[in-house]
Amino acid sequence: MIKISKLLLITLSSIALVFSAGCGKNEKNRQAEGKLNVVTSFYPLYFLAKEIGGDNAFVVNLIAAGVEPHEWTPKSSDLTAVSKARVFLYNGAGLEGWVDDFLHGLGSDSQVMTIEASQGIELIHGNEEDGEGVQHSDSGVDPHTWVSPRSAIVMAANVVEAFVSADPVNKANYEARYAELNERLIQLDAKYAQELAVYEKRDIVVSHQAFGYLCRDYGLNQIAIMGLSPEAEPRAQDLLEISRFVKEHEIPYIFFEELVSEQLARTLADEANVDTLVLNPLEGLTPEQEQAGEDYFSLSERNLENLHKALR
Incomplete structure (x- = not known):
């Protein structure tokens, strides 16, 4: 009887999974x-x-x-x-x-x-470079x-x-x-503007060049490892320039994002002897974030918290 009940339970669970997948x-x-x-x-x-x-x-x-x-x-x-x-x-x-x-x-x-x-x-x-020769925006x-x-x-x-x-x-x-x-x-806009205005440091190093509008609107400067598309591969020369920039300007963190591999950001952070933090481009939720009820506002608030850490 116990064996039959277990078999029935497994069968019903399988049907439920198939049905939910179909839905x-x-x-x-x-x-x-x-x-x-x-x-x-x-x-x-x-x-x-x-x-x-x-x-x-x-x-x-x-x-x-x-x-x-x-x-x-x-x-x-x-x-x-x-x-x-x-x-x-x-x-x-x-x-x-x-x-x-x-x-x-x-x-x-x-x-x-x-x-x-x-x-x-x-x-x-278009392409924009700062005085250090570090690229901030690829073409398009x-x-x-x-x-x-x-x-x-x-x-x-x-x-x-x-x-x-x-x-x-x-x-x-x-x-x-x-x-x-x-x-x-x-x-939220006012909070970003007010809280980010107090910092003398204005540079952030990011894995993916996704923060141009955020930086423009709140007076920051992004140095990106990869271009507008997260698949864009950086040149070895670019990585060396960014590593030098991080060391010379005492950048404490390199930002990576959750929906893209963090390997390159972590490699550069290890080479420059700094830590990593998440800066979310808000392109989508992970399944875990979706389940936890996260949204645009909660992720934006967390971004602001991490920007505080990086700019202090």
Whole structure:
């Protein structure tokens, strides 16, 4: 009897796992009747859409927890999911290199409202070097707008405008939730500006060049090991220059991020005899962060704490 019970339990558990896996696979293609159906390209937009949409919107994110957005490409199922939505939110500024072909695949008769959330933000372009000859930006446009709370304020305004346009019946609800979110973002922006202004040191060394907007808005200077894409390999000469910069300027920490391998940052930190810290580019949550209820605000607060440590 005990053996039969164990066998039954194992069988039921296996069925449950298969069923839950199947549900996860089809989650992107779900829709909610009577709600504004929204698809977002990656986590920051998903967060803004959920905060503003509330009970009036059903929001699906294309990129799963723990996946680095730079490495992700859409599948046909993603195109299907977006084609069924009323609103599709993507960052733009070159983050989603696949987006032009993707939107073309929707067809000329598509009713989906497509919104480039970075519209209105002054974008960072081109190569910039400081007096030390250390490169701060590789060619092209820096897409990492959302990392700065000041940019997130603009992006949230673009989201609420899209929601009101797509679903004017619930305008008051969207605008009320947006007002609350906007106030929190304004407070976060003010906290960053006030608390980071006190430091004489302004340099931070990061693994991935994802903090251009954060540094521009709060008067910091990023020295990046890798370029705008976390897959960009640095030259040996670049590593030597950064190592020299770290030693000469007594940089106490080298920042790495959780969704990208930290090996290069740790190697450089060991060579320069300094420690490492996390500076999160807020591109997505790890499964553990998702389970713990972390969000854009909690991760931004932790970033600020770690910036305090690095600039003291």
